[in-house]
Amino acid sequence: xxxxxxxxxxxxxxxxxxxxxxxxxxxxxxxxxxxxxxxxxxxxxxxxxxxxxxxxxxxxxxxxxxxxxxxxxxxxxxxxxxxxxxxxxxxxxxxxxxxxxxxxxxxxxxxxxxxxxxxxxxxxxxxxxxxxxxxxxxxxxxxxxxxxxxxxxxxxxxxxxxxxxxxxxxxxxxxxxxxxxxxxxxxxxxxxxxxxxxxxxxxxxxxxxxxxxxxxxxxxxxxxxxxxxxxxxxxxxxxxxxxxxxxxxxxxxxxxxxxxxxxxxxxxxxxxxxxxxxxxxxxxxxxxxxxxxxxxxxxxxxxxxxxxxxxxxxxxxxxxxxxxxxxxxxxxxxxxxxxxxxxxxxxxxxxxxxxxxxxxxxxxxxxxxxxxxxxxxxxxxxxxxxxxxxxxxxxxxxxxxxxxxxxxxxxxxxxxxxxxxxxxxxxxxxxxxxxxxxxxxxxxxxxxxxxxxxxxxxxxxxxxxxxxxxxxxxxxxxxxxxxxxxxxxxxxxxxxxxxxxxxxxxxxxxxxxxxxxxxxxxxxxxxxxxxxx
Numbered sequence: 001x002x003x004x005x006x007x008x009x010x011x012x013x014x015x016x017x018x019x020x021x022x023x024x025x026x027x028x029x030x031x032x033x034x035x036x037x038x039x040x041x042x043x044x045x046x047x048x049x050x051x052x053x054x055x056x057x058x059x060x061x062x063x064x065x066x067x068x069x070x071x072x073x074x075x076x077x078x079x080x081x082x083x084x085x086x087x088x089x090x091x092x093x094x095x096x097x098x099x100x101x102x103x104x105x106x107x108x109x110x111x112x113x114x115x116x117x118x119x120x121x122x123x124x125x126x127x128x129x130x131x132x133x134x135x136x137x138x139x140x141x142x143x144x145x146x147x148x149x150x151x152x153x154x155x156x157x158x159x160x161x162x163x164x165x166x167x168x169x170x171x172x173x174x175x176x177x178x179x180x181x182x183x184x185x186x187x188x189x190x191x192x193x194x195x196x197x198x199x200x201x202x203x204x205x206x207x208x209x210x211x212x213x214x215x216x217x218x219x220x221x222x223x224x225x226x227x228x229x230x231x232x233x234x235x236x237x238x239x240x241x242x243x244x245x246x247x248x249x250x251x252x253x254x255x256x257x258x259x260x261x262x263x264x265x266x267x268x269x270x271x272x273x274x275x276x277x278x279x280x281x282x283x284x285x286x287x288x289x290x291x292x293x294x295x296x297x298x299x300x301x302x303x304x305x306x307x308x309x310x311x312x313x314x315x316x317x318x319x320x321x322x323x324x325x326x327x328x329x330x331x332x333x334x335x336x337x338x339x340x341x342x343x344x345x346x347x348x349x350x351x352x353x354x355x356x357x358x359x360x361x362x363x364x365x366x367x368x369x370x371x372x373x374x375x376x377x378x379x380x381x382x383x384x385x386x387x388x389x390x391x392x393x394x395x396x397x398x399x400x401x402x403x404x405x406x407x408x409x410x411x412x413x414x415x416x417x418x419x420x421x422x423x424x425x426x427x428x429x430x431x432x433x434x435x436x437x438x439x440x441x442x443x444x445x446x447x448x449x450x451x452x453x454x455x456x457x458x459x460x461x462x463x464x465x466x467x468x469x470x471x472x473x474x475x476x477x478x479x480x481x482x483x484x485x486x487x488x489x490x491x492x493x494x495x496x497x498x499x500x501x502x503x504x505x506x507x508x509x510x511x512x513x514x515x516x517x518x519x520x521x522x523x524x525x526x527x528x529x530x531x532x533x
Contacts, residue, residue, distance in 0.1 A: 027109065028284050029070045030207045030243065036076055038241050038292050041270060042203060045239060045294055055203075056084030061103060064191075064201040064237075066181040067208040067228055068106035068144060071117030077104055077205075078121060093135065100127075100134040101143065105195060107181050108146035109209060117144050145194045149178035160184070162222055162254075163212050177212060182227040187234050204232040205241040210286070223247070226258040233295065243280075243292035246273060249328035250288075250472045251479070262293075263322040268303040269296040270317070273330055276309055276418060288472035305332055326482075329469050333511045338469065340502045341485060349481035354441040356410070356477065360395035361436040367393065381407060381427065381435040394434050403444040404451040405429040406458065410440055411474045420517035422464040422471055426455035440478060445489070453489040461516040462498040468515060 046055035055061060065073045081099045082092075089095035100122065108114025115125045118141075124132040127142025134142060151158035153165045160183045168176055184190040191199050208228035211221040225244045232240050248255045248262065262268065273291040274280035280290035302319040307330065318332040329335055363382070367389035371377035377388040378401055394401060407427040426442065428451050435441065442458060445451045457463060466483040467476070487493060499509050 027069060027209050028281055030072050032072050032076065035072045038243065039076055041294050042239060042241050045269060045296055049298060054084055056080040059085055059088055059098065061202045063104050063203045063205065065106040065206045066204060066232060067109050067206045068117045069109060069113040071120030073205050074104045074106050075120045096133050097135045101136045104143060106144040108144060109179055110175050111146060114144055114146035149180050149183050150176060151178045161212060161224055161227060182231055187231045201235060202238045204235060204237045207243045210245055222254055223252055226255060238297050240295040241292060243290060245286050245288060246291045247288045247472045249330060250470045263328060266300045267295050267297060268293060268322060269299045270294040270304045272306045272308060274308050275330055287474065307331055327470050334469055337504060337508050338483060346485040349484040349486050350478050352443050352486055353478040353481050357437040358441040359397055359434045363436050363438050365436050379433045381429065381439055383438045400441060400444045401434055402431040404431060404448050405433065405444045406442045406451055406455050407435055407439040408442045410438060410476060412476050422468045423458060423476060425519060426458050428452065428455050450489045453492050457493040459519050460493060460495050460498060461512055462495050465512045465516045
């Protein structure tokens with residue numbers, strides 16, 4: 001078979017990398033189509049920053065995927081370079097050998113994925129095997145490196161990635177998930193150790209593991225993708241292109257410092273955001289959606305934000321400074337609305353809303369099913385049921401017990417691809433009540449009228465729209481209320497009044513109402529002390 005035929009076969013359908021299943025939601029394979037969108041963005045930036053030059057026609061550019069899984073990025077880069085370098089290196093085998101030995105490099109995240117990546121890139125699990133399309137490698141690995149790494153344990157956790165020693169300190173037959181790229185204090189020395197010599201990469205691109213599979217699941221699992229991004233930027237490439245979950249933009253466990261760094265980095269040149277569940281990676285549930293960014297070492301200015309919804313841009317990309325707020329406002333259409341609201345300088349609801357465990361009680365805490373034999377009982381709102389406890393069972397904020405309160409569930413959202421409510425219906429809790437951490441106390445008041453007006457306010461589309469700008473998952477802690485004005489409660493607020501108060505245009509109103517659905521007719525749940533006796 002000729003060398004030409006080897007590459008022609010790649011046009012056959014289906015592409016195997018569109019067919020393989022993800023190993024887990026932590027280590028998600030990038031679809032080839034999505035990888036090529038990222039490469040198109042890279043090529044456009046390279047052309048703009050290099051006098052119209054074609055990155056795929058440059059035989060000196062070095063690419064690194066520091067978290068390669070299927071090898072899709074390296075494969076597609078190799079394919080593009082093979083076409084782009086045809087004039088400079090006319091002989092196909094020599095051209096391919098040059099690309100694979102001098103230009104594309106990867107670090108496998110597991111033994112299995114390193115074999116898969118080599119098969120994708122070299123057409124052989126051994127870079128120097130008889131079926132490999134490379135000709136100059138002497139090692140089995142070629143430029144796709146993998147060796148088993150061990151965690152560095154201290155006080156039961158890995159000092160580099162936070163992995164649990166109890167879960168991942170295990171035998172040689174099992175994967176450690178100690179990823180080489182992030183388990184080092186000196187990333188420059190690590191790259192030299194892996195690939196030798198003075199190895200400076202022009203482009204670092206990848207789709208890192210999202211969270212550590214060490215026994216923490218769902219929202220309790222610690223993210224890890226930010227560690228790959230930070231190490232990549234420390235290598236000072238010309239460009240970095242990464243796809244990650246979008247939770248970092250507004251929340252995420254342990255991501256505050258990372259978010260602050262990314263929002264303040266004027267080298268962020270472009271973000272392409274896919275907020276709709278399942279859209280970026282079909283079939284993979286990543287709450288809050290996914291996005292990819294282009295970091296440009298030579299850029300110093302605003303970042304272009306582009307939102308993709310149902311496969312199409314929601315509008316033109318808009319250049320704006322990311323640190324205008326403490327979170328990234330993802331939708332460009334929302335920014336002028338938010339600016340009008342913040343221009344009034346009003347206090348915001350995050351000062352009023354309680355922290356987690358408003359009364360110091362965990363979700364699993366329950367009292368007795370009825371108030372019998374309890375002197376001066378307190379009605380307790382808990383997970384999916386109401387019970388009764390003694391006042392002495394309430395460890396904190398006991399002064400709130402005899403106030404009128406508005407309660408909001410801490411978790412709101414479904415598995416649907418589109419969230420439209422953003423907050424649950426408020427519960428008005430009369431004096432003599434408390435709650436577990438299943439709820440937040442959104443506010444406490446001296447009068448029932450104030451509580452009712454506040455609950456009505458929280459139900460408006462206006463409020464829930466502002467919450468949506470900070471809410472990236474089902475979790476709705478107090479910080480999601482930080483854009484919501486804390487208004488006087490001497491009147492009942494409606495959307496019409498609020499739109500008028502802030503001078504919103506018809507287009508702005510239409511955008512809010514396209515994003516946020518009305519609640520049903522029942523205004524709120526009222527909960528008097530003796531309702532269910």
